Amino acid sequence: MIEAPHYSAAGAKKKAVRLPAALFDGTVNEHLLHRAVITYLANQRQGTHDTRTRSEVSGGNQKPWRQKGTGRARQGSTRAPHWRHGGIVFGPHPRSYRLGIPKKMRQLAKKSALNARAREGALFVVDALEYEKPKTKTLAELLAKLGVAEKKVLVVTAGAAHAHNVYLSGRNLPKVHVMRFADATAYEILWADAVVAELPALGGGAATEKAEAEDA
Incomplete structure (x- = not known):
């Protein structure tokens, strides 16, 4: 059973909370x-x-000078790629980079x-952040107490x-x-140096209640 610090x-x-085995089995x-991030x-x-x-x-698409007699190399058009302001060879053109990944793999x-x-x-697991109104200072103080104020942090809510x-x-x-747990992807989780998740987002208090019952 994997545990995480609880605040x-x-x-x-x-007391540290035991994370639900359905999500946390230690498998990486x-x-x-790699495929999820690339996608x-x-x-x-x-x-x-x-x-x-x-x-x-x-x-113009005319010859810049006559073919012979000038002493210069023959040229067919000023729009040729080797001319200044000429066309681009094998340059990028509009295209879709979209990749797919099966839902189960995601x-x-x-x-x-x-x-x-x-x-x-x-x-880091925290109790539900029931803010009655937006307050940046309150969230900043929480992150400071967790020791992650200077890091890239993903705050996951229960929605x-x-x-x-x-x-x-x-x-x-x-x-x-800050995003809902349902909206978070592998990329966002790996982007963050620390993940702060609400306890309800990870399956509510069921895991905690079960752990406390086992310890009793």
Whole structure:
């Protein structure tokens, strides 16, 4: 059973929480993580790059000078690639870089990323962040108490009604990303140096209650 440090919403340290075995079994599939990250980055590309060929650049298509008698090399067009302002050979043109990955592989990659962060001790579990209104200072103080204020942090929420206030609280912190657990991908988890997850986002209090019952 994998455990993670547990904190209150105010940053007070609590007893370590046992993470749900359905998500945290210690397995890290690096090949799957690589494919998931490559797919994610490829799908972020717009693919709108474009260059002009010799048929598209401006300029006359006449010979710049006669074929013979000038002492210079023969030239057929000022739009040729070796001329200044000429066309581009084999340049990029609009295309789609989109890649696909099966849903189960995407889910397993996310699971592997979570296990990797848990194995490194970079996963922190906090109680539900029930912010009544957006407050950047409150979230910043929490991260400082966790010792991750200077790191790239991914804050994962359960997606409840208060999640939007948490998002607004972290929007002004340059190294902090806030998103719902359902929306987080393997890339975002690996991007972060530390992952701060709400306990309900990882399966609620079921794991904690079961652990406490076993310890009793």
